[in-house]
Amino acid sequence: MQDYEIIFRDFLKQKGLKLTFPRKAILETIFAYHRHFDIDALYEVIRTKYDNVSRATVYRTMPLLVESGLIKQSLRCQAKDNYEHIYGHRDHLHFICEKCGAILEVESEAIDNVIKHLAEENHFQLNIFNLNARGICKNCLQNREL
Amino acid sequence: MQDYEIIFRDFLKQKGLKLTFPRKAILETIFAYHRHFDIDALYEVIRTKYDNVSRATVYRTMPLLVESGLIKQSLRCQAKDNYEHIYGHRDHLHFICEKCGAILEVESEAIDNVIKHLAEENHFQLNIFNLNARGICKNCLQNREL
DNA sequence: GCTATTTTGAGAATCATTCTCATAATCAGC
DNA sequence: GCTGATTATGAGAATGATTCTCAAAATAGC
Numbered sequence: 001m002q003d004y005e006i007i008f009r010d011f012l013k014q015k016g017l018k019l020t021f022p023r024k025a026i027l028e029t030i031f032a033y034h035r036h037f038d039i040d041a042l043y044e045v046i047r048t049k050y051d052n053v054s055r056a057t058v059y060r061t062m063p064l065l066v067e068s069g070l071i072k073q074s075l076r077c078q079a080k081d082n083y084e085h086i087y088g089h090r091d092h093l094h095f096i097c098e099k100c101g102a103i104l105e106v107e108s109e110a111i112d113n114v115i116k117h118l119a120e121e122n123h124f125q126l127n128i129f130n131l132n133a134r135g136i137c138k139n140c141l142q143n144r145e146l
Numbered sequence: 147m148q149d150y151e152i153i154f155r156d157f158l159k160q161k162g163l164k165l166t167f168p169r170k171a172i173l174e175t176i177f178a179y180h181r182h183f184d185i186d187a188l189y190e191v192i193r194t195k196y197d198n199v200s201r202a203t204v205y206r207t208m209p210l211l212v213e214s215g216l217i218k219q220s221l222r223c224q225a226k227d228n229y230e231h232i233y234g235h236r237d238h239l240h241f242i243c244e245k246c247g248a249i250l251e252v253e254s255e256a257i258d259n260v261i262k263h264l265a266e267e268n269h270f271q272l273n274i275f276n277l278n279a280r281g282i283c284k285n286c287l288q289n290r291e292l
Numbered sequence: 293g294c295t296a297t298t299t300t301g302a303g304a305a306t307c308a309t310t311c312t313c314a315t316a317a318t319c320a321g322c
Numbered sequence: 323g324c325t326g327a328t329t330a331t332g333a334g335a336a337t338g339a340t341t342c343t344c345a346a347a348a349t350a351g352c
Binding site: 076093095097098104106108110111114115117118119122123124125126127128129130131132133134135136137138141 | 222239241243244250252254256257260261263264265268269270271272273274275276277278279280281282283284287
Binding site: 164166167184185186201202205206225226227 | 307308309310311317318319
C-alpha cells in the first residue's frame with residue numbers, strides 16, 4: 001500500500017469513514033497524475049480505468065482529500081476549481097500567462113520563508129498557501145516582437 | 147471627476163467604448179467600498195442607490211474594470227468570485243481563517259520583491275499576483291485553548 | 293450472518309455566471 | 323439638435339460546475 005493510501009485510510013478512520021473502492025480509485029488516479037487537474041478531467045480518466053465511479057462521488061471525495069492534507073485546491077481556471085498534490089510535492093507558485101494560458105510552476109524557498117515569517121508576525125497558524133501570478137510568459141513576449 | 151473615473155473613461159475610449167451611466171454607477175459603488183466584495187453583494191448595494199442597473203450589466207462591466215487595471219479578481223469565497231481595488235491600494239496578501247472565515251489583509255514589501263525577482267528570473271512579465279494563505283487565525287487559536 | 297451506519301450512483305436541483313435579443317442610449321458628423 | 327451607425331442595456335433564458343436527494347448497496351463490528 002502506498003504512503004498516500006495509508007495517510008488517507010488513517011485520516012478516514014479517525015473520522016469514522018471508510019477507504020472504499022471508489023475512494024481508492026480516485027486517490028490512485030490523482031496520484032498517478034503529476035500536475036494540477038480539474039474534477040471533470042479527473043472524472044474522465046477515472047472512467048477509462050474503473051467502471052461505476054460516479055461524478056458525484058468524485059466531487060464528494062475531494063473535500064476529504066483536501067482535509068486529509070494530501071491535496072489542495074490550487075488555481076481556478078476556466079470556471080473550474082483545480083487541485084494539485086501536496087504530498088510528495090514542494091509548495092510552489094504559478095505564473096499564469098494571460099495570453100496563451102500556459103502555467104509555469106516555480107518553487108522558491110524565499111517565498112516560503114517570507115510567508116512563514118509574516119504568518120508568525122500576525123500570530124496566524126499557517127496551513128497552506130496559494131500564490132498565483134498573472135502576466136505574459138516568455139514565449140508570448142518573444143512572439144509579440146515579430 | 148475622480149481619478150479612477152478618468153482612468154476608466156480613457157481606457158474605454160481607447161477601446162471604442164463608452165462611460166455610460168450604469169458603468170459609472172458600478173464604478174462609484176465599487177470605489178465607495180473598501181474591501182473585497184462579490185458581485186452579488188455589489189449588485190445589491192447598487193440597487194439601493196440606482197434604479198435599473200441590471201445584474202447582467204454588473205457582470206459585463208467587471209472584466210472591463212479588471213482589464214483597465216482598476217480592480218483585480220482576488221479570492222474566491224463561498225463559490226463566488228471576489229474582487230478588490232488595485233487603484234489606490236497596495237498589493238497585499240490574505241490570511242484566511244479556516245475556522246471562522248475571517249480574512250486578514252497583510253501588506254509586505256518583502257513578498258513583492260521576491261515575486262518580482264522570481265518573475266524576472268523566469269522572463270515572465272508580471273502583471274498582478276494573488277496570495278492567499280489558509281490556516282487558523284489568532285482568535286480561533288486562543289479560543290481553542292479554553 | 294445480522295444490524296446499524298456509511299457510501300454509492302443516477303439524476304434532479306441549485307446557483308453563479310453568461311448569453312440572447314429586442315430596445316435604448318450614445319457619439320460623430322452634419 | 324437631427325441622423326445613422328454603433329455600442330449598451332435589461333430581462334429573462336441558457337449554461338455548466340457543483341451539490342443534493344434518495345433508494346439501494348457495501349461495510350464493520352458483533
